[in-house]
Amino acid sequence: MNRRQFFERMGGWSLATLLSAVAARADDAPYETPGFLRKPVPGACLQPGTDTEKTLTAVLDAIVPGPTTDPEGTAGAVEACSLNVLLDATFPFLHYADMFATIIDGQAQDLHGAPFLQLTQDQRVDVLVAVQDTVPLLRLAYRAIRSAFFGGAYNGIGLDYVGYPGPNLGYRHVPEFSFRAPVCQELTADGRMP
Amino acid sequence: MEAFDVVIVGSGFGGSIPALRLSQAGRKVLVLEQGPRTTPASFPQDWAFRAQAKLFTTYTSKDYHVILRYGRGLGGGSLTYAAAMLRAPSEVFDYRDRDDYRVWPAGVTREVMNPFYAKVEETMTVERASWSDVPRCGGIFAMMLDKMGKTADRTMYPIHDCRQCGFCMCGCPFGKKKHLGHNYIPQAEELGAQFRTDCKVDHVEKDGDGWIVRYADAQGHARGVHGDQLIIAAGALETPAVLLRSKKWVPELHPQVGKNLNNNGDVAFLFRLPPSMPKTYPYMGRNNAGVITYAFWQEHKITIHPGAGPPALVAAMDVFSEKDGPKVPLGVDFKHFVRDQYAHHLIPALAIGLVDGEGTVTVNDSGLLEFDLPLTERLKAYIDRVADVGRSIAAANDAELLRTGGDTFEHGDAHPLGTCRIGDDDSRAPCDMYGALRGQKNLYITDGAAVPGGTGVNPSLTIGANAERIAAHLVGEGA
Structure with missing residues (x-):
């Protein structure tokens, strides 16, 4: 390839890239949807004050461990403001907060002879697994706590942690999005089973 | 009036x-x-x-x-x-x-x-998705079936000119x-x-x-x-x-x-793919990920379709491993597992099949709706059949079936x-x-x-x- 051919090819490539970028922008433009194409804005984290809230904060940390309990030191449910899930009036758990803490502490005493706050991370997980069979609502609370972290309910910490980009304008132009070709035999001709 | x-x-x-x-x-x-x-x-x-x-x-x-x-x-x-x-x-x-x-x-x-x-x-x-509309995790699911000599069909949708943002x-x-x-x-x-x-x-x-x-x-x-x-x-x-x-x-x-x-007959589960397989990017594309397999219908009366799903839904499920992954969806192991697996190695899937309706809707004294959907022996047997089918797909692809649900029942x-x-x-x-x-x-x-x-x-x-x-x-x- 001579110098002229090189620049022609580069020029062509650049033009094609530019055109496709413009095409993508033009395609995206009619669908500007300001207000939700962004990651969650960090809101106010409820802070633990009472003994119940301190116990529940330790519960959060056992479910999705944070800097002090995850050996890798990354943020967890507490940093993702997940205490909000248990104490926010929009969720069904608020009225059960004291009951949760009491029962979890009781289970901790039964299993390991100490309050929940004094247990190791592994012991705390033991307690939480055991107690969910006694109080099935806790199973739901665990799910809500995990979902709040990994779903970015209060901030984007969990989204970034798993590499989930979250809100977006669509991936159809992203090369990795699809194989864009048949990859398997199909059973039906028209997509309808007889 | x-x-x-x-x-x-x-x-x-x-x-x-x-x-x-x-x-x-x-x-x-x-x-x-x-x-x-x-x-x-x-x-x-x-x-x-x-x-x-x-x-x-x-x-x-x-x-x-x-x-x-x-x-x-x-x-x-x-x-x-x-x-x-x-x-x-x-x-x-x-x-x-x-x-x-x-x-x-x-x-x-x-x-x-x-x-x-x-x-x-x-x-x-309603029209059939084109192969260009099939998100990557749907394509990989279809490839997994192809490797078994089975079929997967593109699905029908009332979706046109889809942007594939993953929030259907x-x-x-x-x-x-x-x-x-x-x-x-x-x-x-x-x-x-x-x-x-x-x-x-x-x-x-x-x-x-x-x-x-x-x-x-x-x-x-x-x-x-x-x-x-x-x-x-x-x-x-x-x-x-x-x-x-x-x-x-x-x-x-x-x-x-x-x-x-x-x-x-909804049963949710996941496939955990080996690193040798293409990355799944399960957040890209329509939530029903473009294909469905009827290959098990004749024998089991079960269909399975992959789903492009956000981590909020994946993590909210009680996912557990039958092999070397997390046994409970709590703690460090589960946190690291979601991070290490979600974006590249997981395909969420939903099986649908024919089961008896054994649940009940009632209202309480306040007129509020309540329901029961018991995990009966028949439903357990059905879920085990779904798991067997899922394991067969996983095994043919060096993948692992990850089950869901506190008692192996994660309803869709x-x-x-x-x-x-x-x-x-x-x-x-x-x-x-x-x-x-x-x-x-x-x-x-x-x-x-x-x-x-x-x-x-x-x-x-x-x-x-x-x-x-x-x-x-x-x-x-x-x-």
Whole structure:
């Protein structure tokens, strides 16, 4: 390839890239949807004050461990403001907060002879697994706590942690999005089973 | 009191479709919807509960093991469905339950349903996805089947020019996924049908041969409206609840109302792929990930489709490994597992199959809806069959099946059916084959509650086609 051919090819490539970028922008433009194409804005984290809230904060940390309990030191449910899930009036758990803490502490005493706050991370997980069979609502609370972290309910910490980009304008132009070709035999001709 | 020829409770498939057809026949129609009108801006790309709560009403079973939800808003479940619209295979209509009872009426077969399927497909503009529309995790799922010598078919959707943002089930913010607000509802409104939103129906009362519907309007004021005919299409959970709350005024209510709750055989699970396989990027693309396999239908009466799913949903499930992954969805192992696996090595999947409806919807003393969906031995055996099929796919691809659910039962949460089912047997089915509630005059059920059993695939098209069939009967077109 001579110098002229090189620049022609580069020029062509650049033009094609530019055109496709413009095409993508033009395609995206009619669908500007300001207000939700962004990651969650960090809101106010409820802070633990009472003994119940301190116990529940330790519960959060056992479910999705944070800097002090995850050996890798990354943020967890507490940093993702997940205490909000248990104490926010929009969720069904608020009225059960004291009951949760009491029962979890009781289970901790039964299993390991100490309050929940004094247990190791592994012991705390033991307690939480055991107690969910006694109080099935806790199973739901665990799910809500995990979902709040990994779903970015209060901030984007969990989204970034798993590499989930979250809100977006669509991936159809992203090369990795699809194989864009048949990859398997199909059973039906028209997509309808007889 | 205001009076209409027909009052319809609910604006999902079961409500909006009869609303159009009855309006076309010249009837004066009122539809009451408990949720609001929406625009694309009503659908934030947000999986957080507070955003979801605006789009869904969510219920948990009495034992908190199962979560079921239904769509709120004009258009009902169509606002937030994943939009796979597939015809139920013929065998669905022949299904017999544990008592050898044929759950679908003998007069309702696939052949009978075909013209009504076609009507919904045409009105909703359903078309088959192209391979370019199949997201990567759907493509990889298809490749896994191909490696086994099995098939996977591209799915049918009312989605056009999809942006593939991965938020179908939050509602489409780009207006690409067609819901009832794009077709049936505006067509009905043009013909004079009224759709009132933010109206919560409490109960219904007999009024001669007609009905009075008692509801709270958008301002919370108690209202009543008369309908010569009443159609209840508030979803498989709320439809029986409305009727059960009405017992005082409808004392001879059919005893099977609220019984036979069917989960459509939904079982969620995941495939964990080896690092040697292509990366899955399960957040890219439509939530129903483009393909479905019918390869196991003949033998097991199970279909499986992959789902492009956000980590909020994946992590909310009680995922556990049968091999070397996390045993409980708590703690450091699970946190690291989601991070290490989610974006590149997981394919969420949903199996759908034929099971008996063994759940129940009730209302408590306060009139609030409750439901039970017990993990019966039959359901356990079915789930084990699903797991066996899943393991066979995984094994052929050096992958691992990850099961879900506290007791290996993670319900798909979106497809409740059967709580006021149609059927031939007066004692087993509250409704006759045309959705008429037995023992009552001029009261019809046309939604998922009327669909008597599992559909083998995502049920929205069958719910819609059944509503078209009943509507045709109501306007005297036969069927």
